Amino acid sequence: MTSIRNPNFLLSSKRRHLRFLLYNIRYGAGVGPKFHLPVPYCGYLKPTNGHFSKIMEFIKSVGPDIVGLVEVDFGSYRVEKCNQAEVIADRLDHRVVYESKYSAQSMARKIPLMNKQGNAILTNLEIVNQRFHFFNNGVKRLVIEVELPELSIFLVHLSLKFRHRQYQLNQLHRLITKQDKPVIVAGDFNAFWGDRELELFLAASGMVSANMHCESSFPSNFPVRELDFIFHSPEIRSIGFEVPHVKLSDHLPLLWDFDIQPKEPAVPFARSTDAARGMVAPLDISSI
Numbered sequence: 001m002t003s004i005r006n007p008n009f010l011l012s013s014k015r016r017h018l019r020f021l022l023y024n025i026r027y028g029a030g031v032g033p034k035f036h037l038p039v040p041y042c043g044y045l046k047p048t049n050g051h052f053s054k055i056m057e058f059i060k061s062v063g064p065d066i067v068g069l070v071e072v073d074f075g076s077y078r079v080e081k082c083n084q085a086e087v088i089a090d091r092l093d094h095r096v097v098y099e100s101k102y103s104a105q106s107m108a109r110k111i112p113l114m115n116k117q118g119n120a121i122l123t124n125l126e127i128v129n130q131r132f133h134f135f136n137n138g139v140k141r142l143v144i145e146v147e148l149p150e151l152s153i154f155l156v157h158l159s160l161k162f163r164h165r166q167y168q169l170n171q172l173h174r175l176i177t178k179q180d181k182p183v184i185v186a187g188d189f190n191a192f193w194g195d196r197e198l199e200l201f202l203a204a205s206g207m208v209s210a211n212m213h214c215e216s217s218f219p220s221n222f223p224v225r226e227l228d229f230i231f232h233s234p235e236i237r238s239i240g241f242e243v244p245h246v247k248l249s250d251h252l253p254l255l256w257d258f259d260i261q262p263k264e265p266a267v268p269f270a271r272s273t274d275a276a277r278g279m280v281a282p283l284d285i286s287s288i
Contacts, residue, residue: 017239017259018125020210021064022186022230024157024251027073027117028052028084031220031250045113048079055248056088062244062255064092066148067122068155068186070228070251072098076116085120094122101142101157103134119187121146121155135171138164143175150260151236152179156187162197165190169201176205182233182260183207188251189229198229207231210256215243217252230256237261 027044029035030051035043059067069088073079089096098120102108109115125148133143138159146153154176158165176183185207191197195214202208210230216223223243228251232238239257246253 017257018065019063020066020068020184020186020230020256020258021059021062021253022068022070022228022256023055023059023253024070024188024228024249025052025055025084026071026249026251028055028079031247044078046078051248052079052084056091058244058246058248058253059088060091064122064255065124066153066184067092067094067120068153069120069122070155070157070188071249072118072120074098074100074116074118076113078113085122089122092122092124094124095127096120096122097127097130097144097146099132099142099144101140103141106139106141108139118142119144119155119157121153123148125149133171133175135159135164135168137167141168143172145175147181151182151184151233152176154183154185154187156185156189158187158189158191160190160192162193165197169198173201173205176207182235184230184232184236186228186230186254188227190227191229192225192227195226195229202231205231207233210238210241210258211243211254212238212241217243217254219250220245220247220252223252227251228254230254232258235261 028048028051029043069085072084074083074085075081085096085098098118100109100118119142121144127146128149129147131145133145135141140157140159144155156172158168176185210232214226216226217228218225237259239259242255243252244255
C-alpha cells in the first residue's frame with residue numbers, strides 16, 4: 001500500500017512550479033522476505049510479478065515534471081524484455097533519456113541481466129541536450145546529464161566503496177562547475193558514513209540539499225540512512241519536500257517542488273548628465 005504522510009503536499013495541477021521525483025526502484029524487483037528466498041538477494045533474478053506496475057502507478061499519481069530513476073531494467077527476462085524507462089515515459093507522456101550504468105569497457109556490459117541495468121531521466125519539458133559521462137573509478141560509473149531550457153540535471157549512482165565515491169565526487173564537481181545554468185544533482189550517493197561524506201563537495205560547489213531535515217530514505221521498511229539526495233544551485237528556490245512512505249523498493253522516493261528565481265536585472269551606474277556626455281563643468285573662479 002502506498003501512502004503520502006502529508007496529503008496537502010500534492011498540490012494543485014494548476015501549480016506554476018516544477019516537481020522532481022527521485023526514486024531508486026530496484027528494477028521493480030520488490031521488497032520483503034520473499035525477495036531473499038530461497039537464498040539472499042535472489043529476488044534480483046526473479047520476474048517482477050506486478051511490483052513494477054505498482055511503482056509506475058505511484059509515479060503517475062504524484063504528477064512529476066522531472067523523474068530521476070535509479071536501478072532501471074531496460075529489457076531483461078526479469079521484466080519480459082520491456083524497457084521500464086520507456087514504459088513509464090509513455091504512461092506519463094514524458095521524454096526519456098537512459099543509459100547503462102556500466103562503462104563500455106566494463107565486463108558487466110557483457111553479462112546477461114547486468115547489461116540491461118541503468119538509470120534514466122524522464123521529463124515533460126523540452127530536452128535541449130543530453131550527455132553521458134563515466135567516472136574513472138568504481139563499478140557504477142554513469143552520470144546522465146540532461147540540459148533543459150532553464151536548468152541542467154545530473155543523475156548519479158555512486159560507488160559502494162568510500163574511496164571510489166570521493167574520487168567520483170571530485171569528478172562530479174568538475175562537471176557541474178562548467179555549467180552556465182542552475183543545476184540539480186540527484187541520485188543514490190550510497191553515503192553510508194552519513195552526509196558528512198558530502199560536506200566538501202557541497203562547500204566547493206555551493207549547492208544545497210533539498211532535504212533540509214535530513215530525512216532518511218533507506219531501507220524503506222525502517223529508514224535509518226540518508227542515501228538518496230537532491231542537491232541544487234542557490235538560485236533554485238525550494239517550495240516543498242517530502243519522503244513518501246512508499247515501500248515498493250528498498251529505497252523510499254524523494255519528492256521535491258521548486259522554482260527558478262529570475263536573475264535580478266543589472267542596475268546601470270547613475271552618473272550626472274554632464275559626466276554621461278563626457279563633459280566637465282567649467283571651474284568657477286569667482287570665489288577664489
